[in-house]
Amino acid sequence: MLRLDALTLQPAETCAVIGPSGCGKTTLLHLVAGLLRPTLGTVSVCGQRLDELSVSACDRFRGRNMGIVFQRLHLLPALSVLENLLLAQHLARVSRDGAAANALLDALGIGELARARPAQLSQGQSQRVAIARALVHRPSLLLADEPTSSLDDGNAVRAIELLRTQAQSIGAALLVVTHDRRIRGQLDREVVLGGAA
Amino acid sequence: MNWPRLALANLRASPLTSLVNVVLLGLGTASIVLLLLIGEQLSSTLTRDARGIDLVIGAKGSPVQLVLSSVYHADLPTGNIPKAEADRWASDPRVARAVPLSLGDSYRGFRIVGTTPGYAALYDGQLAAGRFWKAPMEAVAGAAAAREARLQEGSHLVGAHGLVGGGHAHAGHPYRVVGVLAPTGTILDRLILTSLDSVWELHEAGHPEDDHDADHDHGHAHGHAHKSDPLPEAEASHDQEADHAHDDAATGDSEGREITALLVRYHSPLAATTLPRQINAESSLQAAAPASEITRLLQLVGLGLDGLRAFAGVLILTAAFSVFAALYGALKARRYDLAMLRCLGATRAEVLLSLLLEGLLLVAAGALLGFALGHGTMEVLGRWMAASRGVSATGWTWLPAEMVLIIGLVTIGLLATLLPAWQAYRTDVARILAG
Numbered sequence: 151m152l153r154l155d156a157l158t159l160q161p162a163e164t165c166a167v168i169g170p171s172g173c174g175k176t177t178l179l180h181l182v183a184g185l186l187r188p189t190l191g192t193v194s195v196c197g198q199r200l201d202e203l204s205v206s207a208c209d210r211f212r213g214r215n216m217g218i219v220f221q222r223l224h225l226l227p228a229l230s231v232l233e234n235l236l237l238a239q240h241l242a243r244v245s246r247d248g249a250a251a252n253a254l255l256d257a258l259g260i261g262e263l264a265r266a267r268p269a270q271l272s273q274g275q276s277q278r279v280a281i282a283r284a285l286v287h288r289p290s291l292l293l294a295d296e297p298t299s300s301l302d303d304g305n306a307v308r309a310i311e312l313l314r315t316q317a318q319s320i321g322a323a324l325l326v327v328t329h330d331r332r333i334r335g336q337l338d339r340e341v342v343l344g345g346a347a
Numbered sequence: 348m349n350w351p352r353l354a355l356a357n358l359r360a361s362p363l364t365s366l367v368n369v370v371l372l373g374l375g376t377a378s379i380v381l382l383l384l385i386g387e388q389l390s391s392t393l394t395r396d397a398r399g400i401d402l403v404i405g406a407k408g409s410p411v412q413l414v415l416s417s418v419y420h421a422d423l424p425t426g427n428i429p430k431a432e433a434d435r436w437a438s439d440p441r442v443a444r445a446v447p448l449s450l451g452d453s454y455r456g457f458r459i460v461g462t463t464p465g466y467a468a469l470y471d472g473q474l475a476a477g478r479f480w481k482a483p484m485e486a487v488a489g490a491a492a493a494r495e496a497r498l499q500e501g502s503h504l505v506g507a508h509g510l511v512g513g514g515h516a517h518a519g520h521p522y523r524v525v526g527v528l529a530p531t532g533t534i535l536d537r538l539i540l541t542s543l544d545s546v547w548e549l550h551e552a553g554h555p556e557d558d559h560d561a562d563h564d565h566g567h568a569h570g571h572a573h574k575s576d577p578l579p580e581a582e583a584s585h586d587q588e589a590d591h592a593h594d595d596a597a598t599g600d601s602e603g604r605e606i607t608a609l610l611v612r613y614h615s616p617l618a619a620t621t622l623p624r625q626i627n628a629e630s631s632l633q634a635a636a637p638a639s640e641i642t643r644l645l646q647l648v649g650l651g652l653d654g655l656r657a658f659a660g661v662l663i664l665t666a667a668f669s670v671f672a673a674l675y676g677a678l679k680a681r682r683y684d685l686a687m688l689r690c691l692g693a694t695r696a697e698v699l700l701s702l703l704l705e706g707l708l709l710v711a712a713g714a715l716l717g718f719a720l721g722h723g724t725m726e727v728l729g730r731w732m733a734a735s736r737g738v739s740a741t742g743w744t745w746l747p748a749e750m751v752l753i754i755g756l757v758t759i760g761l762l763a764t765l766l767p768a769w770q771a772y773r774t775d776v777a778r779i780l781a782g
């Protein structure tokens with residue numbers, strides 16, 4: 151049971167939800183993404199109440215307006231890095247834009263990996279690809295689940311910085327859920343769950 | 348990047364599994380296609396060669412053998428029949444046309460058929476060169492016989508006793524080829540035609556008890572005159588041949604002449620109800636209808652083809668099961684992929700369709716391979732048969748049954764994919780991603 155009184159993000163605002171394992175962070179993220187439906191209360195994204203949408207409409211809405219970076223990155227292994235990005239564009243129902251996808255990969259410093267397979271990438275490279283895939287259709291809301299848990303201190307800070315700057319560059323709000331206290335103080339707002347502040 | 352490309356990429360990601368599935372499906376499909384084509388072409392060849400022949404009248408014996416020997420020239424004749432008796436039925440009012448055949452000799456494996464030009468007309472055989480025979484010992488070669496035995500107008504050929512070659516040669520009595528027929532795609536192409544007189548003359552000539560008037564008038568149109576043998580020693584072993592159809596043909600006088608069979612075309616289909624029964628009951632002859640004998644024969648062959656077809660069906664089912672196992676087995680490994688597709692904006696229906704698409708792509712590739720393989724093999728087989736047997740067969744035809752096969756393949760493919768696709772449809776994205 152996750153209880154949350156109210157949480158509102160402004161456009162382009164960044165927010166960290168911090169709490170220990172099992173406090174409901176991932177559930178919150180799934181609720182916001184529309185992958186779960188709340189038993190009580192409502193979730194609205196870009197002014198759209200998700201519970202008013204059918205399952206299919208919610209899938210489409212999520213695809214168009216949100217980008218999600220999971221702890222486990224789930225890049226499609228059968229596709230190249232660039233194809234993973236192009237598929238995200240296709241599923242978000244935005245027009246195919248290979249130039250934008252390549253530019254984004256360049257901005258993330260992995261432009262030369264466009265033709266590589268996910269299996270050939272390092273963990274850090276894979277995460278950048280996952281971030282690129284979550285941004286390539288220019289969503290309004292970027293969600294990240296434990297983006298720093300498997301990274302050392304320096305890389306953890308850099309990953310959060312990357313998420314923040316990239317979200318800002320397209321004017322998207324950013325919601326990060328994590329148990330990682332290293333990211334405290336890096337985002338606009340912090341919400342602590344489970345009294346573990 | 349769209350759904351078909353994603354499906355292709357997924358199939359390419361496990362190339363060995365995909366290849367095995369496509370090859371299994373292809374082999375099963377090719378077997379069925381080949382069996383369909385062989386069955387169809389066999390029956391169409393048999394039907395084409397029996398065109399215009401409602402009834403065969405010949406000596407008592409096996410009706411299938413009578414039809415095989417005198418229509419398809421594929422078996423030994425059942426024996427000979429008196430021409431006088433055959434003529435009686437030829438002039439029956441129920442008979443529109445009757446063509447006599449006298450068999451017994453061959454040249455390099457091509458049968459020499461004593462008959463009338465009406466025989467070539469049965470198959471719409473046109474002369475490509477020369478003319479039909481006017482005198483005994485003149486012959487007209489069918490297209491394939493002429494090509495393969497290198498016969499042309501003016502060639503001479505020496506018939507050998509017996510129908511399969513290797514028999515005693517009628518060395519002193521060469522035929523002269525006076526005409527060559529255009530190809531018809533029927534058995535006619537592989538025959539050498541001559542007059543009845545020629546056959547009679549050849550085989551009467553050697554018998555000492557025959558007419559001794561020493562008349563050498565070979566031009567005699569009716570061939571009634573019996574000739575003395577210019578090469579008596581060549582005929583020494585002739586009488587000992589037991590398996591020929593025309594041994595007895597030589598013993599009688601002109602009234603006792605014999606033929607091997609009479610090919611009959613009815614005036615009206617009604618004749619079929621009375622004429623064969625009457626012949627079989629009232630005479631020493633046998634009447635057999637090619638159509639019903641073909642049907643009997645094809646039923647026998649059909650049993651074999653059905654068995655093979657069932658075997659090919661098992662192959663296809665195995666392939667379908669393999670497709671199912673591949674997709675279903677991969678489902679567990681790919682459940683994160685499928686959940687991710689949903690997160691990226693794919694609806695449940697789209698995820699379901701993407702898996703169906705993968706299954707159908709496998710089936711389509713297998714079917715394509717199978718149809719190419721089946722038709723290609725048939726074409727190779729057809730060319731080989733045309734060269735060695737004179738049977739015209741081709742792989743470049745399309746049968747209505749193949750449409751049914753395609754529908755069956757798609758159905759099987761859908762069934763094999765449906766359960767994995769349904770599982771994908773029901774994927775609980777949040778649970779998988781949280782786990």
